[in-house]
Amino acid sequence: MARESKRRSNGRRSPWAAAALIGIGLLITGGVYAGASAAMAATAEPSASSTLTVEDGKLLFQANCATCHGLSLEGTPNGPSLFGVGELSVEFQLATGRMPLQMQGPQAPQKAPQFTEDQIEAIAAYVQSTSPGPTYPDPEVLDGEGDIARGAELFRINCAMCHNVAAAGGALTEGKYAPALHTTSPLHMYAAMVTGPQNMPVFSDMNLSLEDKRDIISALIFLQQEESAGGFTLGSLGPVSEGLFIWIFGIGALIAITVWITAKSN
Template identity: 80%
Template sequence: MAREKKRRAAGRRSRLAAVVLIGVGLLMTGGVYAGASAAVAATTNGSQTSATALSVEDGKKLFQANCATCHGMDLQGTEAGPSLYGVGELAVEFQVSTGRMPLAMQGPQAPQKPPQFTEDQIRAMAAYVQSVSPGPTYPSEETLDGKGDVAKGAEIFRTNCAMCHNVAGAGGALTEGKFAPALNTTSPLHMYAAMVTGPQNMPVFSDLNLNLEDKRDIISYLLFLQQHESIGGFALGSLGPVAEGLFIWIFGIGTLIGVTVWITAKSN
């Protein structure tokens, strides 16, 4: 009997053995899966990198498939859309990468929405338009670096842009359902593109109006606003004196009236 008990005791496995075995199995399975996923991802990235080098011919095909209905097969324009002669690659990049084009529906203004194409596809279409009819092109990195004269840029912006975009770049309403968009998330490239190409209701600022250094200063000012909180305290949406006056009228005078009523009630 003693030997039989000894055998049974020696043949029993610890309760933790099953847990250890399961843990080891899971670790091995996870390791194999992670290695396979990394290999697949590397292969996918490699194929994507080789596929992103789109040519002007690719841009032409994309344009003819998605834009020619309104702008014509040869950029000549139609009743549904304007000619693109002379607009240049900068205007194409701006309109398509901000989602304004392709246009969802006719209206007072093309709204901004998520883009329908990748960056490489957009650049390819822009290059195609530039090859057919050259126009404004991409600026140098120095123009977009945000290291211009912020104070001068603020002065130029207030003089030329604030009447539509608000002095803080918060945007504003225009006539007939149109509006000037807010600039608090606009990229430096699109700031420059808007000044050079004059999209929708915005005028074109050529070098005779604003030279390259002036444009750099304006971009620097807008980037400063994006990167720094309002030094005046609560910005109230940066909508200007109307919102500020309404706030003072409702909360400021309202508080004074409330205090006056409270004092009168206490005195009675």
Template identity: 70%
Template sequence: MAREKLKRRARGRRSPLAAGILIGVGLLMTGGIYAGASAAVAATDEATPITASVDEGEKLFQANCATCHGMDLEGSSAGPALHGVGALAVEFQVSTGRMPMQMQGPQAAEKPVQFTDEQTQALAAYVESIAPGPAYPAETVLDGRGDVSHGAELFRINCAMCHNVAAAGGALTEGKFAPDIMDTSALNIYAAMVTGPQNMPVFSNMNLTEDDKRDIISALLYQQEMASPGGFTLGSLGPVSEGLFIWIFGIGGLIAVAVWITAKSN
């Protein structure tokens, strides 16, 4: 009986290495958590800060935006609430001239910008102070030095069905449209992906990481700067516009020449 008890105790004893293994696992987990937190803080620190005057932004908002969006950003029958839209949505809407909206319609269209860059940043700072949301990205996201090939592939998968593979835009339902983005700045491309204006979906970091967004921006900037090797782009709308051009001007020209030759011979 005594021997059996000793055997059971021996079997129940933990290995002398167990404590060391547990300590090592704990250290690894602690180090991983610390590294992740440090990276998150670093990413936050790299974001472009807003230094504009909140007071100036409040005055501009009350004079130009509150009629539709409400004095406290609560919205009205003429415009949506701005709770949670953040600075980046204001930057996109105001710097492209979409806001203030000229008239009600299926969607806000681009028009001449009504505010200076400083006023736009002041408006963004005011809205951010009341309704925090997506903020300005780090400068590296907008530098155009990402993977152009990968960005072009991501654009074709996620964006081309609306914006056209050549980023020339296209028609949507109910009078809405995906705009041409061949003249859009890197910041506004990023803002559109993050805030999802009009009918555009929001691409969070779960859908497209910051590196993915950087690659897409790089591909679009490269496409904007690249000259068309084929001459006239015809809107880059594909074979429909090209075929129509050939039919009207090409075949029409041949018919005109044939009629001229026949008339001259007679």
């Protein structure tokens, strides 16, 4: 009887063995399924149903924009009419996060966009279908291959009084400001010139031709990509930051040398 009970105890399985086998099986099954799903997703062509339609844009507009701009784009006391603004203006305002407006102020600040790119394009397409306006330019206008020197001259004449000659932005009246353009995309540079958001004037083709706009965009792209030839930019804010630098470090160095000479003589 003793031998029989010992043999049974030696052949008994651990109570965790079944759980371990189930866990291993689930891991293997999940890994195979995940790999197969990824392979199918990589080889499958994008479905047309994944692209939002104008009707989807209408629903998004009614849910997020109509409170201020009206169900039919007619405007309300809280927001202007969108008749004729076009899809270019809508894309600019939504993609830069200026709209939807979080709170009233001197001007709408740029922030992270609330909508995805597909949603923005759908809302813009709905506005364009309801009340057409300025639309996207030819890719050539945004390619950065224009005349950089001519574009820089045009920028100094038409834009530098607000945006600074180095496109660093600047203060305006009543708490408003012209934003820096160091990270602005070529499309949004063009959109700002054509649609005139907030304090920006509208530059029609009578003011600046398409070639002029292309040259200005090319000059700004050059500023974004090239390092300053003059060394430290000090924020590109002109004599204010330069004078402060000279006052602190230049005069500070002279005072330090004077104190050192005086201490030496004593």
